[in-house]
Amino acid sequence: MFRRRMTALFTVMLLIFTFSGCTSFPHSEFSNAQKSYDSITDNCQLPAISSEDLSSKLVVSFIDVGQGDSIFIKTPSDKTMLIDAGTPEMGERVVNYIKKQGVRKIDVLVGTHPHTDHIGGLPEVIQNFDISKFYMPKVTTTTSAFENVLKAAKAKKLPIYVAKAGVTLYLGTEIEAKMLAPNSSYYEDLNNYSAVIxxxxxxxxxxxxxxxxxxxxxxxxxxxxxxxxxxxxxxxHGSSSSSSWSFLKEVRPKYAVISCGKNNEYGHPHRETLEKLSELGITVYRTDECGTIVAVSDGKTVSFFRIK
Known part of the structure; x- marks a missing residue:
């Protein structure tokens, strides 16, 4: 039965993927839990803003999907991109959030890597919106979440393009969008296949x-x-397995957003990460504390809000 199921899965993949040569191998979805660490400061007293006030700006919504990721981006020219959609249970929440912004089409859809807390909600998104381009990294898993993404894409006749370093994404003439990772063709850990944009x-x-x-x-x-x-x-999600000193010092962000679930079993964000961000003077916003976080850029400065 398992052999027949796997044969069917790979047949689906051959029909839908625009790349070939993918390999399947077991991965652990999550790193071991570590004790969580309270926020250094309370940054959740965000001013409210309505969707009508956000025209002609770059709007980045870090949607609260619990222990997972989902980021919706709308440009000044009304181009749209969604990066991940949380777990399967969060798909409807993501869809409803986007529809409330008056959006019916997603220009760029990205599944950063095939872990359930990132791609689980994508089938709901694919079913509810017209998608211009869909990207995922060139790696497969045997999870039902991954299989369901492939089935949803096939049903919409939506090709899947390879997410990798060097890919340029079109989001309007005023926006420059580029993938900076993954840079290799094989990693031991699925997390490192993540599309970085x-x-x-x-x-x-x-x-x-x-x-x-x-x-x-x-x-x-x-x-x-x-x-x-x-x-x-x-x-x-703020794990100590990411955010090395050298990386943070090169990025030099003013603000950091951590997407994680309240009292999650993995202890995210980890104490080590929060201490690094604090030492570097970076203002931290967390979805487990603030809910959905909206960052707005006018091209000169970035401000943070919550949607009314």
């Missing part, structure tokens, strides 16, 4: 790192990429 608008920049860990961070540093960003989506 940098978006620049005017004098401001955002860096979204998925669950990229220190190995991927080291590769980006070795490639001498321009990693400087005003806002860093902290890797792997």
């Amino acid at each position: 940098k978006i620049t608008y005017g004098d401001t920049a955002f860096l979204f790192t998925g669950d990229a860990e220190k190995e991927s961070e080291r590769e980006m540093l070795n490639e001498n990429y321009n990693l400087k960003a005003d806002v860093l989506k902290v890797g792997h």
Whole structure:
């Protein structure tokens, strides 16, 4: 039965993926839990803002999906991108949030890597929106979450493009968007396959790192990429397996956003990560404390809000 199921899965993949040569191998989805650490400061008293006040700006919503990631981006020219969609249970929440912004089409959809807390909600998204381009890294797993993404994409006849360093994403003429990772074709840990995306608008920049860990961070540093960003989506929910000193010092963010679930079993964010961010004077926002966090750029400065 297992052999027949796997044969069917790989048949689906051959029909839908625009790349070939993927390999499947077992991975552990999560690192061991460590004791969590309270926030250094309370940054959750965010002013409210309505969707109507956000026109002609770059709006980045870090959607509260519990222990997972989902980031919705809307540009001044109304181009849209969604990076991840949390677990399967959070798919409807992500869809509803996007629809409330008056959006019916997603120009760029990215599944950073095939872990359930990142791609689990993607089938719901694919079913509810017109998608122009869909990216995932060139790696497979045997999870039902991954299989369901493939099935949803196949049903919509949506090809999957390879997410890798060097890929340029089109989000309008005023936005520069590029993938900086993954830089290798094989990693022992699935987290390091994470698509890392940098978006620049005017004098401001955002860096979204998925669950990229220190190995991927080291590769980006070795490639001498321009990693400087005003806002860093902290890797792997604030785990100590990410956010090396050298990486943080190169990015030099003013703000860091950590997406994690309240009282999660993994202890995210880890004490070590929070202490590094504090020592570097970085203002931290956490979805487990603040709920959905909205960062708004006018091309010169970045401000943080909550949606009314």
